[in-house]
Amino acid sequence: MKMKMKKRLKSRLRASGESVVIRAGKRFPERTISGVFSVTMIFLFSPVLLPAQKNSCLECHLQLEEELGTPAEAFQGDIHRQFGLSCQDCHGGNPLGEDIELAKDKSFRGAPARAKIPEVCGSCHSDSAFMRRYNPNLRVDQLDLYWTSRHGQILKKGDDHAAVCTDCHGVHGIQTSNFPKSRTFAWNIPETCGRCHSDKDYMKVSSLPTNQVNEYRESVHAQALFEKKDLGAPVCNDCHGNHGAAPPEVTSVAYVCRQCHPSAGDLFSRSPHKTAYDGLEISECEACHGNHRIVRPSDEMLAGGNQDICSGCHDAGTTPYEAGLRMRKMLAAFVSAYEGAEALLASAETKGVEVSQAKFTLQEANTVLIQVRNLTHSLSPSEIEAQLGDGHKVLEEVKVRGQEAIEEAKFRRTGLIVATVFLFLLAAALYLKIRDLRQK
Amino acid sequence: MSKWLDSALSYLEDRFKLSALVDFGRKKKVPQHQHSFWYYFGGLCLSLFIVQVLSGLLLLLYYVPSVDAAHESIGFIMGQVKFGWLIRSVHSWTANILIGAIFIHMFSTFFLKAYRPPRELTWVSGFFLLLVFLAFGFSGYLLPWNELSFFATRVGTDIAGTIPLIGQALKAFILGGPEVSGATLSRFFWLHVAVLPAAALTIISAHIFLVQTLGMSKPIGIGETEEISFYPHFVLKDAQVWLLVLAAIGILCVFFPWEIGEKADPFAPTPVGIKPEWYFTFMFTTLKLVPAHLFSVEGEVLAILVFIFGAFLWMLVPFLDRRTSREKKSPIFSVIGFLILAYIVVMTALTYVRIK
Numbered sequence: 001m002k003m004k005m006k007k008r009l010k011s012r013l014r015a016s017g018e019s020v021v022i023r024a025g026k027r028f029p030e031r032t033i034s035g036v037f038s039v040t041m042i043f044l045f046s047p048v049l050l051p052a053q054k055n056s057c058l059e060c061h062l063q064l065e066e067e068l069g070t071p072a073e074a075f076q077g078d079i080h081r082q083f084g085l086s087c088q089d090c091h092g093g094n095p096l097g098e099d100i101e102l103a104k105d106k107s108f109r110g111a112p113a114r115a116k117i118p119e120v121c122g123s124c125h126s127d128s129a130f131m132r133r134y135n136p137n138l139r140v141d142q143l144d145l146y147w148t149s150r151h152g153q154i155l156k157k158g159d160d161h162a163a164v165c166t167d168c169h170g171v172h173g174i175q176t177s178n179f180p181k182s183r184t185f186a187w188n189i190p191e192t193c194g195r196c197h198s199d200k201d202y203m204k205v206s207s208l209p210t211n212q213v214n215e216y217r218e219s220v221h222a223q224a225l226f227e228k229k230d231l232g233a234p235v236c237n238d239c240h241g242n243h244g245a246a247p248p249e250v251t252s253v254a255y256v257c258r259q260c261h262p263s264a265g266d267l268f269s270r271s272p273h274k275t276a277y278d279g280l281e282i283s284e285c286e287a288c289h290g291n292h293r294i295v296r297p298s299d300e301m302l303a304g305g306n307q308d309i310c311s312g313c314h315d316a317g318t319t320p321y322e323a324g325l326r327m328r329k330m331l332a333a334f335v336s337a338y339e340g341a342e343a344l345l346a347s348a349e350t351k352g353v354e355v356s357q358a359k360f361t362l363q364e365a366n367t368v369l370i371q372v373r374n375l376t377h378s379l380s381p382s383e384i385e386a387q388l389g390d391g392h393k394v395l396e397e398v399k400v401r402g403q404e405a406i407e408e409a410k411f412r413r414t415g416l417i418v419a420t421v422f423l424f425l426l427a428a429a430l431y432l433k434i435r436d437l438r439q440k
Numbered sequence: 441m442s443k444w445l446d447s448a449l450s451y452l453e454d455r456f457k458l459s460a461l462v463d464f465g466r467k468k469k470v471p472q473h474q475h476s477f478w479y480y481f482g483g484l485c486l487s488l489f490i491v492q493v494l495s496g497l498l499l500l501l502y503y504v505p506s507v508d509a510a511h512e513s514i515g516f517i518m519g520q521v522k523f524g525w526l527i528r529s530v531h532s533w534t535a536n537i538l539i540g541a542i543f544i545h546m547f548s549t550f551f552l553k554a555y556r557p558p559r560e561l562t563w564v565s566g567f568f569l570l571l572v573f574l575a576f577g578f579s580g581y582l583l584p585w586n587e588l589s590f591f592a593t594r595v596g597t598d599i600a601g602t603i604p605l606i607g608q609a610l611k612a613f614i615l616g617g618p619e620v621s622g623a624t625l626s627r628f629f630w631l632h633v634a635v636l637p638a639a640a641l642t643i644i645s646a647h648i649f650l651v652q653t654l655g656m657s658k659p660i661g662i663g664e665t666e667e668i669s670f671y672p673h674f675v676l677k678d679a680q681v682w683l684l685v686l687a688a689i690g691i692l693c694v695f696f697p698w699e700i701g702e703k704a705d706p707f708a709p710t711p712v713g714i715k716p717e718w719y720f721t722f723m724f725t726t727l728k729l730v731p732a733h734l735f736s737v738e739g740e741v742l743a744i745l746v747f748i749f750g751a752f753l754w755m756l757v758p759f760l761d762r763r764t765s766r767e768k769k770s771p772i773f774s775v776i777g778f779l780i781l782a783y784i785v786v787m788t789a790l791t792y793v794r795i796k
Contacts, residue, residue, distance in 0.1 A: 352697040354519035412526075416694040423687040430680045437673060 074173035145244035215293035254284035267377035302328035344402030351409035465671025478548035505629035532698035554657035560758035586701030722787035
């Protein structure tokens, strides 16, 4: 019976011109049972309960291996399946057909050609009336945006190297972007983009570099994303767009960064750099911070520091360079005072004195430091000096409290010595008294 | 000066007849032998209790028993109140040393078989004092309303909730609701500063009365020994121990002031490695290690029942150990005692090895 069924399936597939591997005899019935079981269970517990319909596509493909079996397996967890869509919605055909010939009827389209994929997906996703039935919140302009993207433009020119929907979203195991295993979930995006953009062979046809993802992984943004698990940290699509993905132009880079760093942007806009950069057509933020490999900014990036970037444009001794130098020195002095106050509190804490109030006050100085570091974008040493002045007052207060705490620790120890000596003397006096009583 | 003192003493003597007490102390004898050292732990427990009462009274001046202010008031005591750090650290350290001293006192009494007639009720009252002081520890632990105490209380009351029949009702009564909340803090405060002190004072009075009336027990097999008077000899020696322990508490408080911890956040997940105070850890670890089901009964429930039954038997030891009542040695009880002690020590140690 089993052999008969296997032969029947093989002959049908051969007739359809497809080369497949049928599972070994022993495993075949198990797979059949588990396949049928899983399909049944998924239907039973599907969020959108469709009437239990026959799906001969899945019935057969779940028994197949490799490229003909994998899609059917992957489709079990596909978001489209959860909404009740099935194979025929993309591939055509008749899933009710008992026979392979009946299933692959006139409507059967097979796998869409790569260049046609955006249109196939767009046939539903650009149809607001259709999409409203399933997810009214979902945008329906993805296809339009796609055609404006670099990917879409390349595809339009007939080069199917360009990414299409399935390259980013997957094919049969498509998930929504808020599902952590989805290719479009925040921390999977660098890998998704890198699948093409880091592949030197694949990108041969393009003039683009292939080190962006590696550079991104060294950035402070990647650190926030992967180490702190901050899903708000920017990934590729936050700067380049997703469906309308394209590199930001020189003039737009600053606005891209301003999405998250508006304050730094505002300060920059009123700095002398703004006019100069505009005139020289230099992209604003990128000029000092880079693009993909944006590392944690440091005070040492200012003039005269270890990572001096001012000297790239300004010669030592010039007014702008001196301003940078002054800013760095003021910051260094503040950081040093801050660390001193912090160490003082830590020392008092180690000695057992409660300093949480002083530590709370120290946070104000930390806030000032953050604000001043941001203020360097204004290139205004006088403003920085004024703000650091407030910070120094806070640090003075913390320092006084820290010294008081250290004094308190000394007082406690001295008090302890006095009290302990007193108690021991008293104990010794008692000992002598007891001895005296015993002798009597 | 001495004239003033004499007249003051005479004034007191006329009214309180203190000489009768002194005479009683002089007549009362304390046997001296190789195990006399253990006698001092009873007095030490009393002195530490007095320290607790005094330091607790001072803490009451600033402590606020509410969810919004409890943690903050402890921070204020530790950071702003003059010598507040000392009072609070003394209270917390002494609480732990006191429980330790009670355990030592109890086991020394057990191994010296000091519970044998006519001192059965002294043992029983001591057993109730142990329960009272464990309740002191459990209720006091929550009062700073910090993360560790909050979750340890949650774990502790969850365990109490598994006691068959009365568990859920008991848990609801302790917590004042289904969860650890402001109501729980109020109840624990009420218990800690009103109910338990009253209970402790009553039982301690009975315990001391029995000790003073019946005198110190001499271990079995120790014949005629040297004796010292309770007053002034033993009292002075006792005072010597108190002074040394007080000095040790001072050192602990200065070098290791009791920490405040993070304020409890009821919505935060339970931190990893949460555990109760050390004197409950042997029971806590047992409950963690016990299999899910034993003899078709839930393991945890069975373990709790065993602990309750074990405690009950422990209270009845003077009545169960018939040999000692006939002044005969009872090695079986000694072995049982050693096994229990070893179990407590091993399980306590295991808690700190397992939880990192």
